[in-house]
Amino acid sequence: MFKIPFLDLPPLRSAGGTVRLPGSKSISNRVLLLAGLSEGTTHVHDLLDSDDTAVMLASLKELGCDLRTDTDGVLHVTGIGAQLRTADTKLFLGNAGTAMRPLTAALALLVATQGGQFELSGVPRMHERPIGDLVDALRGLGCQIECTGQEGYPPLKLTGPSALQLDQPVRVRGDVSSQFLTALLLALPLVAQDRPVVIEVVGELISRPYVFITLALLARFGIEVQQEGWQRFTIPAGSRYRSPGAVHVEGDASSASYFVALGAIAATGDPLRIEGVGHASLQGDVRFVEAAQAMGARVEQGPNWLEVRRGAWPLHGIDLDCNHIPDAAMTLAVMALYADSPTTLRNIASWRVKETDRIAAMATELQKLGAQVEEGPDWIRVHPLRDWQAASIHTYDDHRVAMCFSLTAFNGLVTPNAVSVRILDPQCVAKTFPDYFETLFEVVEAHAEDIPVITIDGPTASGKGTLADVAAHALGYVVLDSGSLYRACALAADREDIDLNDANAVAAIGANLNLSFKRGRVWLDEDDITDALRLEATGLMASQVAAHPAVRAALNQLQLNFRRLPGLVADGRDMGTAVFPDAALKVFLTASAATRAERRHKQLISKGISANIESLRQDLENRDARDKNRAASPLHPALDARMLDNSLQTIEESVELLLNWWAETRPFAAQR
Numbered sequence: 297m298f299k300i301p302f303l304d305l306p307p308l309r310s311a312g313g314t315v316r317l318p319g320s321k322s323i324s325n326r327v328l329l330l331a332g333l334s335e336g337t338t339h340v341h342d343l344l345d346s347d348d349t350a351v352m353l354a355s356l357k358e359l360g361c362d363l364r365t366d367t368d369g370v371l372h373v374t375g376i377g378a379q380l381r382t383a384d385t386k387l388f389l390g391n392a393g394t395a396m397r398p399l400t401a402a403l404a405l406l407v408a409t410q411g412g413q414f415e416l417s418g419v420p421r422m423h424e425r426p427i428g429d430l431v432d433a434l435r436g437l438g439c440q441i442e443c444t445g446q447e448g449y450p451p452l453k454l455t456g457p458s459a460l461q462l463d464q465p466v467r468v469r470g471d472v473s474s475q476f477l478t479a480l481l482l483a484l485p486l487v488a489q490d491r492p493v494v495i496e497v498v499g500e501l502i503s504r505p506y507v508f509i510t511l512a513l514l515a516r517f518g519i520e521v522q523q524e525g526w527q528r529f530t531i532p533a534g535s536r537y538r539s540p541g542a543v544h545v546e547g548d549a550s551s552a553s554y555f556v557a558l559g560a561i562a563a564t565g566d567p568l569r570i571e572g573v574g575h576a577s578l579q580g581d582v583r584f585v586e587a588a589q590a591m592g593a594r595v596e597q598g599p600n601w602l603e604v605r606r607g608a609w610p611l612h613g614i615d616l617d618c619n620h621i622p623d624a625a626m627t628l629a630v631m632a633l634y635a636d637s638p639t640t641l642r643n644i645a646s647w648r649v650k651e652t653d654r655i656a657a658m659a660t661e662l663q664k665l666g667a668q669v670e671e672g673p674d675w676i677r678v679h680p681l682r683d684w685q686a687a688s689i690h691t692y693d694d695h696r697v698a699m700c701f702s703l704t705a706f707n708g709l710v711t712p713n714a715v716s717v718r719i720l721d722p723q724c725v726a727k728t729f730p731d732y733f734e735t736l737f738e739v740v741e742a743h744a745e746d747i748p749v750i751t752i753d754g755p756t757a758s759g760k761g762t763l764a765d766v767a768a769h770a771l772g773y774v775v776l777d778s779g780s781l782y783r784a785c786a787l788a789a790d791r792e793d794i795d796l797n798d799a800n801a802v803a804a805i806g807a808n809l810n811l812s813f814k815r816g817r818v819w820l821d822e823d824d825i826t827d828a829l830r831l832e833a834t835g836l837m838a839s840q841v842a843a844h845p846a847v848r849a850a851l852n853q854l855q856l857n858f859r860r861l862p863g864l865v866a867d868g869r870d871m872g873t874a875v876f877p878d879a880a881l882k883v884f885l886t887a888s889a890a891t892r893a894e895r896r897h898k899q900l901i902s903k904g905i906s907a908n909i910e911s912l913r914q915d916l917e918n919r920d921a922r923d924k925n926r927a928a929s930p931l932h933p934a935l936d937a938r939m940l941d942n943s944l945q946t947i948e949e950s951v952e953l954l955l956n957w958w959a960e961t962r963p964f965a966a967q968r
């Protein structure tokens with residue numbers, strides 16, 4: 297996951313390959329709650345690992361469920377068998393609507409029948425998301441619920457015991473959020489032992505596919521709800537949650553929408569294959585596929601996979617009632633930018649009460665890119681965009697805003713003036729798809745020249761590696777420690793007893809280096825060479841082999857291969873002058889020889905390697921001289937490099953300066 301303040305996406309050009317989706321959020325949290333209320337143990341496979349499921353798991357633990365994950369990643373949930381084990385508990389539910397609503401209903405009924413007190417709260421946004429219709433329905437039954445902040449919104453205090461009236465149908469509004477009905481359906485079996493319980497929906501029920509998932513999962517846990525249309529549901533007398541044993545969670549169909557869109561926009565060669573959802577999925581959002589097809593996508597599907605290619609290009613504008621795909625429909629608003637006519641998405645009032653007001657959020661952010669957007673209380677219209685502006689996209693702590701705006705990075709497919717897109721707070725995707733951006737980068741390609749590079753060149757022990765690592769971490773970029781390639785090449789040659797002055801023999805070794813980088817360690821063939829690489833003696837040998845033009849040529853492609861999405865920070869001697877001459881920022885880092893010798897001395901001592909400061913200084917001056925005076929790519933600043941002498945700076949000061957210089961080169965500076 298990219299735990300950074302912003303992630304810059306350079307222009308992306310094509311897509312293809314295979315994506316395995318994380319588990320569905322809706323199914324995961326319903327399964328967890330049902331498993332938690334059941335008797336016995338449920339073995340949950342392919343559970344989504346995300347913020348929202350973490351919230352539900354923490355709550356189940358508080359309630360006394362036993363949770364164990366085995367080495368295969370299967371979660372074993374032993375439920376409470378509908379018996380409260382705690383009497384007075386506070387639950388913090390973050391911004392997880394799929395936890396707040398059903399837990400409110402279940403706990404309100406449990407304290408009504410068994411006594412106790414629960415307080416449910418969340419982040420500030422959760423306290424702005426209405427829950428009044430559910431609270432009213434539960435109060436109508438006799439539950440005691442207090443809204444401790446504003447009436448109709450969390451936080452809530454649930455107390456009991458209290459007498460329940462279950463003879464009359466429970467009435468709940470269905471036109472704001474189907475999650476209220478889902479919450480009641482999931483919870484009312486708790487009190488349907490002696491008599492059937494009837495739920496009546498007031499108003500037109502929205503988001504029916506989510507209710508369908510609820511009913512299907514209830515059936516798996518032994519509750520066969522009788523349904524009369526979408527207005528009346530009866531939970532039969534004698535209902536009891538029974539663990540089905542093993543449950544497999546489907547891939548998340550809403551998450552699939554970004555990759556379906558990706559295929560429709562950019563899979564011009566191989567298709568984009570999406571594993572985890574298909575025509576047999578329970579989730580209504582698989583019908584996003586039909587909307588994408590209407591916009592031009594070519595889709596093949598099996599029971600649990602989809603393959604998507606570009607069909608029509610540009611895409612076609614559509615006019616669609618999105619009631620059946622409320623979450624996935626946000627993706628259509630971004631696809632609309634690539635269409636040949638405006639796209640109108642209707643019946644999306646529920647967008648206004650999600651993680652953020654999604655209609656307002658989409659309109660504001662699309663406009664930043666230059667798009668013309670109109671909006672109404674329950675609709676949005678997006679016009680095709682050809683004159684794009686680089687933009688810094690605010691994500692409102694809303695995972696779907698972050699994910700669907702990543703698709704705007706393909707603007708170079710409809711304009712010659714491709715722009716980069718900045719996604720602010722990219723880690724909000726943790727709500728449902730923590731590795732979304734990593735997964736995206738595996739199946740998309742950019743032109744190498746579009747992938748930004750920062751180079752840091754300079755003499756030994758000037759702090760290049762340190763600065764490169766911290767800056768790359770801050771930007772989410774890949775790091776190239778080019779010195780380590782020269783070091784590895786020298787080590788490999790030395791191990792084979794090759795004369796380091798024999799340029800061609802060393803170059804042949806360099807061209808066939810079998811290096812791998814795993815969990816912070818470096819491997820040469822089967823050997824872990826991490827520690828050997830850092831020895832001063834290895835540095836000296838590296839400097840020696842690095843003087844051969846043939847060796848430099850042999851290692852060139854290996855270094856170019858590090859230019860990967862979303863960007864690169866490369867440190868060495870000739871990164872800015874020879875390997876990445878088009879880098880957007882070049883830094884030449886220096887410090888006095890005395891300072892550098894002192895730093896290296898400290899570094900070695902801290903690693904338990906004995907060293908003499910005077911001989912270190914002598915070695916580094918010799919090495920500087922060789923690196924500067926060699927004929928092939930000698931160490932010197934590029935003409936357009938920025939000079940940084942950090943002799944008197946802390947690491948933090950150097951990093952801040954570099955990041956400020958970087959910000960000056962970016963097109964977003966004014967918007968941040």
Ligand SMILES: Nc1ncnc2c1ncn2[C@@H]1O[C@H](COP(=O)(O)OP(=O)(O)O)[C@@H](O)[C@H]1O
Nearest residue numbers: 756757758759760761762895899942945946947
């Ligand atoms: N600006 C700085 N101020 C103080 N110490 C630094 C600074 N930059 C780096 N160092 C320290 O100097 C040592 C050498 O840095 P390193 O990044 O390995 O240099 P290089 O990659 O240029 O050889 C490290 O122990 C590092 O913590």
Ligand SMILES: Nc1ccn([C@H]2C[C@H](O)[C@@H](COP(=O)(O)OP(=O)(O)O)O2)c(=O)n1
Nearest residue numbers: 756757778779780782838839842868869870
């Ligand atoms: N891009 C590069 C990187 C390193 N080299 C050579 C010259 C250096 O003395 C050695 C070792 O480099 P490295 O960056 O690991 O050395 P320091 O960490 O700065 O001591 O490799 C090079 O010629 N070109």
